[in-house]
Amino acid sequence: MNAIAKPHLLFALLLLAGCDAGQAPMQASAPAPSDPVAMTPLQRAEAGKALWEEKCRTVAGERIYKTVADLEGLVLLKVRPRAGAPEWADPNWPGAAFAREARDVRYIESFLGYEHSSDPAGEAPVSPAFRGYVNTDFLPNNPSNLPGYRYVDVIDPEDKQRYRYVLVHKPRPTSKIGWIDTLLEKSPAPDPIPRYGVTFEDHVIPEERALGVASSTVKVIDMESGEVLGELLRYAWSTPASRANPSPWLTAYRCPEHWVGTGSATRKFVDQILIPRKEQ
Numbered sequence: 211m212n213a214i215a216k217p218h219l220l221f222a223l224l225l226l227a228g229c230d231a232g233q234a235p236m237q238a239s240a241p242a243p244s245d246p247v248a249m250t251p252l253q254r255a256e257a258g259k260a261l262w263e264e265k266c267r268t269v270a271g272e273r274i275y276k277t278v279a280d281l282e283g284l285v286l287l288k289v290r291p292r293a294g295a296p297e298w299a300d301p302n303w304p305g306a307a308f309a310r311e312a313r314d315v316r317y318i319e320s321f322l323g324y325e326h327s328s329d330p331a332g333e334a335p336v337s338p339a340f341r342g343y344v345n346t347d348f349l350p351n352n353p354s355n356l357p358g359y360r361y362v363d364v365i366d367p368e369d370k371q372r373y374r375y376v377l378v379h380k381p382r383p384t385s386k387i388g389w390i391d392t393l394l395e396k397s398p399a400p401d402p403i404p405r406y407g408v409t410f411e412d413h414v415i416p417e418e419r420a421l422g423v424a425s426s427t428v429k430v431i432d433m434e435s436g437e438v439l440g441e442l443l444r445y446a447w448s449t450p451a452s453r454a455n456p457s458p459w460l461t462a463y464r465c466p467e468h469w470v471g472t473g474s475a476t477r478k479f480v481d482q483i484l485i486p487r488k489e490q
Contacts, residue, residue, distance in 0.1 A: 246420035255449050258421035262447035265423070266465040272479055274440040278406065279485045283361035285372070285433070287409040290317045298457035304412035306424035307446040309459035312473040319394055320344050320474040321362045321408075322377045325481075327354040328470045341478050343471035346377055346392040358477065359486050363399045374399035406439070406484050407431045408476070423447050424459070428476050430483045440483040442466070442476070 246254055290305060290313045297303045305311075312320045323346045327336050336342045336354035348355050361376045373396050382389040413425045428442040448462035455461060468475045 258423055258447050261423050265445040270443050270445045270465045272442050276439045277483050280487045281484045282487050283359050283404050285363040285404045285407045287407045298459045299451035302414055302419050306459045307426035307444045310472045318375050320477045322358045325356040344474035357486055357489050372399040405433050407433050408480050442479045
């Protein structure tokens with residue numbers, strides 16, 4: 211899907227949004243009111259699309275100020291919480307801009323896993339211009355097995371303690387063909403805390419949410435100096451939930467977007483700044 215919605219796609223979105231209301235889309239023959247509540251569905255969709263396009267042109271994107279090479283681990287200052295159908299339909303859900311991001315333990319695993327090439331011919335390795343998908347398996351026949359971090363620390367929101375997560379590979383006892391299971395192990399984290407951290411801030415701006423526009427900022431921070439090493443600002447736009455499209459944030463337009471490995475977008479931004487140590 212192209213980054214900018216074409217007219218017929220906007221019309222299709224409007225049809226999905228208007229199914230529950232029993233209204234046919236209207237032609238925009240007059241300027242839209244400034245108050246979204248007073249707008250027709252078509253006017254609101256066009257205003258939201260225009261706002262999203264403006265944000266994509268002017269402020270959205272990746273900004274890298276400094277890089278750190280050969281890093282073993284980092285601390286996740288926040289972990290994206292679990293979400294489901296109620297959140298995906300909520301126009302004010304904080305996490306809407308990253309609706310398709312891996313969540314909970316899968317979010318942690320995305321920083322530990324390998325990035326693999328998505329080239330069906332098996333010839334093009336992962337590169338800055340050709341990012342792949344992330345999972346926890348090492349694929350011997352894939353042209354890329356770029357490693358993630360060796361460990362990730364997370365501060366538990368309930369007991370406020372810091373825990374370290376690592377991936378371990380163990381033979382499956384019942385396997386007759388030598389299958390290897392990849393497991394996520396958690397243990398109390400040793401001191402000191404990792405120097406570099408990753409966090410995010412989800413934005414709920416009422417006037418933007420009224421037009422179906424959501425945003426979120428990811429930041430990479432030097433914990434010693436407080437310096438921000440990089441920022442990712444993403445915007446998403448969708449029409450409201452309906453019977454035909456009950457989870458609009460999952461189908462929203464996003465910028466910047468990762469067409470492959472959408473669930474690991476944060477990891478694939480962070481590893482450009484905090485570059486993981488290569489396999490020995």
